[in-house]
Amino acid sequence: MSKKWAKYFAIPLMVAMLIAGCSNGNKNDKASPSASAPASGTASVSPAPEGKPATWIADRKIKGLIFMGTDDYTEDMNPEIKAKIKEQTGIDYEIEIMKAEHSIDGLIAGLAAGDLPDFVAFYLNNSGRPEMPVVLKAAREGMFTDLTPFLKNTKIFSKYLQEDFLPLDTRYGVMFRPEFNGSSYFVHMNINRQAGYDTNKYVGGPYIRKDIAEALKIDPSTIKTSEQVYELAQKIKAGNFKDSNGKDVVPIGPGYWGANGREDWEMLFTDLMWGKQDQRINMTNDGQILHEAETEYAMKKVGFFQKMLKEKLISAEMFTMDESRTSEGAINGTWGIIANTHNYQDYNQDLHYLPLGPLDGIKGPYKMEVSFKSGYSAWAIPSTTKNPEDVVKFADYLASREGKMLWKYGLEGRDYTLGQDGNPVPKQEVIDLLANDPNEAKKLGFKGVNNSWGDILGGTDTDSMADFGEMEYGDKLKTDATRGQLAIDYWHYDDRRKEAVITDTYTPISFLGEFDRSTELKAALDNYNDSLIRSYYTKSTDEAKKILDSALKQLKAAGLDDYLKLITEKNKDPKTPIGFRVY
Amino acid sequence: MQQTTLPMKPVKQGSMLWRRVLQHRYLYFMLLPCIVFFIIFNYIPMGGLLLAFKEYKFNKGILGSPWVGFDYFKMFFNTYQSKELVRNTLIISGMKMFLYLPFPIILALMFNEIRNKWFKNVAQSILYLPHFISWVVVVGLMQRILAPDTGLLNQVITNMNGDGSTFFMMDPKYFYQIMFGSHVWKSIGWDSIIYMAAIAGVNPDMYEAAKMDGASKLREIWNITLPSITPTIVILFILSLGNILSAGFDQLYLLRTPGNMHLADILDTYVIRVGLREGQFGYATAIGMLQGVIGLILVITVNKISRKVSDTSLW
Numbered sequence: 001m002s003k004k005w006a007k008y009f010a011i012p013l014m015v016a017m018l019i020a021g022c023s024n025g026n027k028n029d030k031a032s033p034s035a036s037a038p039a040s041g042t043a044s045v046s047p048a049p050e051g052k053p054a055t056w057i058a059d060r061k062i063k064g065l066i067f068m069g070t071d072d073y074t075e076d077m078n079p080e081i082k083a084k085i086k087e088q089t090g091i092d093y094e095i096e097i098m099k100a101e102h103s104i105d106g107l108i109a110g111l112a113a114g115d116l117p118d119f120v121a122f123y124l125n126n127s128g129r130p131e132m133p134v135v136l137k138a139a140r141e142g143m144f145t146d147l148t149p150f151l152k153n154t155k156i157f158s159k160y161l162q163e164d165f166l167p168l169d170t171r172y173g174v175m176f177r178p179e180f181n182g183s184s185y186f187v188h189m190n191i192n193r194q195a196g197y198d199t200n201k202y203v204g205g206p207y208i209r210k211d212i213a214e215a216l217k218i219d220p221s222t223i224k225t226s227e228q229v230y231e232l233a234q235k236i237k238a239g240n241f242k243d244s245n246g247k248d249v250v251p252i253g254p255g256y257w258g259a260n261g262r263e264d265w266e267m268l269f270t271d272l273m274w275g276k277q278d279q280r281i282n283m284t285n286d287g288q289i290l291h292e293a294e295t296e297y298a299m300k301k302v303g304f305f306q307k308m309l310k311e312k313l314i315s316a317e318m319f320t321m322d323e324s325r326t327s328e329g330a331i332n333g334t335w336g337i338i339a340n341t342h343n344y345q346d347y348n349q350d351l352h353y354l355p356l357g358p359l360d361g362i363k364g365p366y367k368m369e370v371s372f373k374s375g376y377s378a379w380a381i382p383s384t385t386k387n388p389e390d391v392v393k394f395a396d397y398l399a400s401r402e403g404k405m406l407w408k409y410g411l412e413g414r415d416y417t418l419g420q421d422g423n424p425v426p427k428q429e430v431i432d433l434l435a436n437d438p439n440e441a442k443k444l445g446f447k448g449v450n451n452s453w454g455d456i457l458g459g460t461d462t463d464s465m466a467d468f469g470e471m472e473y474g475d476k477l478k479t480d481a482t483r484g485q486l487a488i489d490y491w492h493y494d495d496r497r498k499e500a501v502i503t504d505t506y507t508p509i510s511f512l513g514e515f516d517r518s519t520e521l522k523a524a525l526d527n528y529n530d531s532l533i534r535s536y537y538t539k540s541t542d543e544a545k546k547i548l549d550s551a552l553k554q555l556k557a558a559g560l561d562d563y564l565k566l567i568t569e570k571n572k573d574p575k576t577p578i579g580f581r582v583y
Numbered sequence: 584m585q586q587t588t589l590p591m592k593p594v595k596q597g598s599m600l601w602r603r604v605l606q607h608r609y610l611y612f613m614l615l616p617c618i619v620f621f622i623i624f625n626y627i628p629m630g631g632l633l634l635a636f637k638e639y640k641f642n643k644g645i646l647g648s649p650w651v652g653f654d655y656f657k658m659f660f661n662t663y664q665s666k667e668l669v670r671n672t673l674i675i676s677g678m679k680m681f682l683y684l685p686f687p688i689i690l691a692l693m694f695n696e697i698r699n700k701w702f703k704n705v706a707q708s709i710l711y712l713p714h715f716i717s718w719v720v721v722v723g724l725m726q727r728i729l730a731p732d733t734g735l736l737n738q739v740i741t742n743m744n745g746d747g748s749t750f751f752m753m754d755p756k757y758f759y760q761i762m763f764g765s766h767v768w769k770s771i772g773w774d775s776i777i778y779m780a781a782i783a784g785v786n787p788d789m790y791e792a793a794k795m796d797g798a799s800k801l802r803e804i805w806n807i808t809l810p811s812i813t814p815t816i817v818i819l820f821i822l823s824l825g826n827i828l829s830a831g832f833d834q835l836y837l838l839r840t841p842g843n844m845h846l847a848d849i850l851d852t853y854v855i856r857v858g859l860r861e862g863q864f865g866y867a868t869a870i871g872m873l874q875g876v877i878g879l880i881l882v883i884t885v886n887k888i889s890r891k892v893s894d895t896s897l898w
Contacts, residue, residue: 102860104860105859105860108859108860108862111641111862112639112641112862112864114641114642114644130860130861133861133862134861134862137641137862138641141640141641141642141643142642143641143642312732312748316730316731316732316748316750316753317730317731317750319841320726320752320753320840320841322723322726383642519658519857519861519863519866520662520663522857522861523662523664523856523857524663526856527664527844529841530841530844530845531841532841533841533842534753534755534841534842534844534845537750537753537754537842554663557663558663
């Protein structure tokens with residue numbers, strides 16, 4: 001009997017294994033890192049066929065699969081703009097956004113499935129982002145085309161091959177990694193043309209309700225330490241302020257966008273933060289690199305948060321509340337202080353919440369830190385794509401001034417006119433439509449009306465002021481205060497910007513991919529983040545210490561010491577300096 | 584008239600089978616979608632189990648990727664978290680399996696005793712409803728109800744002069760109650776259906792005979808209903824053992840907070856967090872396979888024991 005059952009079970013299983021095993025087995029077999037790339041330096045720019053514009057590339061379709069969110073990018077393109085692209089380049093351009101709860105889940109599934117279109121794009125702020133090990137593995141396994149030979153023959157992307165154009169992390173950590181011997185498999189995007197160029201004037205961090213600050217006769221810019229934040233919170237609580245629903249104000253609430261369970265709200269308690277909250281690693285004055293768990297700051301924070309929680313000065317759900325509730329609290333004025341928001345948000349254009357601080361750090365007074373240049377996303381061409389040079393040429397077209405004008409300002413005549421200086425001037429009716437019916441305006445299909453498809457391949461070498469005479473779409477037409485300007489002035493953004501420290505560094509966790517126990521260490525780092533928040537909610541500091549000691553033990557067991565040694569060595573190499581807190 | 588006798592042809596077993604298949608072709612035809620479904624969704628994916636022994640390469644597929652033997656299994660058991668993960672999984676699935684077992688049975692027995700048809704229908708509908716609500720919504724509701732200070736429960740506590748600031752979702756001492764309570768609330772109605780069906784199949788003559796013998800209602804339940812539905816209970820229990828190392832991903836993933844993470848992190852959430860989100864398909868498959876194999880061994884063992892000690896078994 002048992003034999004019979006074994007037979008019934010085994011046969012379908014074997015068949016299943018064979019069928020599943022065979023799938024994908026022969027894909028990309030021939031692909032080697034440079035399989036479809038021409039020999040270095042041999043790629044040639046073919047002249048446009050007769051009767052075609054100089055921007056002509058080829059009569060073909062280019063389709064991209066985008067592993068980024070629909071909040072940031074748009075796949076519905078305007079037909080007239082598509083037609084214009086076709087007329088200019090011959091390219092029938094189409095993008096599809098892969099929907100996934102986390103963009104990295106979509107990326108992993110997409111790469112594993114192997115059925116990729118002409119190009120893929122994904123988030124990649126820096127080489128420390130979780131996507132990096134995934135795309136690196138794909139590149140090492142021959143899934144992507146070597147782009148270096150094609151980049152050489154472009155107008156815009158050839159700048160990437162110049163010595164000083166790219167930031168260090170993009171150059172050595174993302175694109176031209178030493179292991180690739182000059183080849184590159186991803187193009188890092190959103191690299192500004194000028195070092196330290198601002199695309200926006202963000203005033204981010206904690207904000208306090210203006211009426212509360214006025215009632216308490218407090219100048220928010222004088223709040224510099226966590227102790228002052230504590231005293232301010234006590235005053236807010238004692239003041240019995242109400243929100244728009246008549247309910248008691250919570251002195252300090254979470255950030256506008258909700259909490260993910262690991263958010264420390266570092267800008268509200270900067271003088272208690274050892275490293276930046278996404279990795280918590282910093283260097284001591286004598287050059288020793290330590291994780292927060294190895295310092296006194298962990299317990300300092302525990303003491304501080306326990307005090308705040310006990311006295312009900314911060315929302316008890318500070319670390320776990322979802323965005324629907326945190327934003328509701330911000331809009332209703334439930335939070336006396338919002339732990340994190342910024343000046344471009346709609347609800348605060350009248351500045352009824354004022355920027356608080358900025359707070360000092362562990363090394364002294366606040367200093368603005370600006371990246372030399374920083375990336376945001378990247379794209380790659382699968383090794384299965386035919387004529388990959390067409391995709392690179394097309395990206396180069398979109399990154400040119402002409403291409404950017406199309407995807408940033410739309411169509412001449414329909415959406416803008418050209419001013420005397422040759423720069424586009426948006427039509428007033430488009431500006432009005434954008435203000436009155438943003439959804440309808442978006443259908444016009446360009447970035448100025450929040451339809452973002454062009455920056456996926458073309459958003460780099462950015463210098464809007466030089467290219468179009470304004471930093472943001474329509475700035476020149478604005479008669480009222482520019483969006484976010486009230487906070488920019490209040491916070492003295494421009495003055496602080498002049499004093500800013502410009503850095504060109506790697507994040508301390510950028511080298512996890514090179515570390516042999518990266519999986520264990522990553523899990524232990526996450527565990528520390530959870531343990532820290534858990535310890536805030538314990539009833540005593542002893543209990544909290546026990547939890548944190550256990551988390552530190554796990555970090556050590558997962559190889560923290562060896563990893564810190566690795567980044568100490570990296571920091572000595574001028575090509576791989578690590579970025580630590582500047583204040 | 585000349586009589587002719589035809590020699591008897593030996594009938595092959597195979598042709599008998601085909602003749603039977605042909606005879607009942609419509610029934611087999613109706614069975615076909617079911618077979619196709621199981622082949623596509625249950626058997627073909629089993630081929631992916633090979634990944635547990637291979638280092639998956641994007642460009643080489645499952646068969647082409649190099650073998651790594653039992654490396655992923657060793658890696659898992661060498662992880663400092665493995666003990667905690669297995670312990671958490673066993674505790675949670677044990678609660679859902681053993682502690683939860685009587686709840687739908689009791690509910691089915693209660694439904695069976697309700698005489699008012701209208702009330703029975705309404706009560707059943709209300710109790711079945713949570714099954715159709717996703718865990719995202721259920722946990723969202725719980726977060727609101729159990730929120731510190733502003734949540735319904737804390738408001739009630741405050742009105743009764745208590746301290747209404749308990750953060751139930753963050754406090755590890757309430758984790759099991761919340762997890763188990765929400766599981767019971769969501770599943771009890773739906774899971775009672777199969778027991779109701781089993782109760783409906785009990786011969787009414789037995790109840791009549793018991794009544795004539797003067798048996799009370801409780802005695803009827805104890806001596807007739809429960810023994811009659813025991814085979815159903817045993818079979819469902821054996822089948823549920825297959826999921827001993829799967830404690831319910833959706834619910835646990837959503838219920839996790841930094842405060843209860845050390846109790847709520849289970850194998851399923853670990854597979855997503857470490858295995859899939861970091862592209863380690865082999866590692867994720869190895870852990871998934873471990874869950875399946877242990878479940879299978881348990882089902883076979885308990886089925887064997889059940890067959891020996893009682894007449895009830897899966898096969």
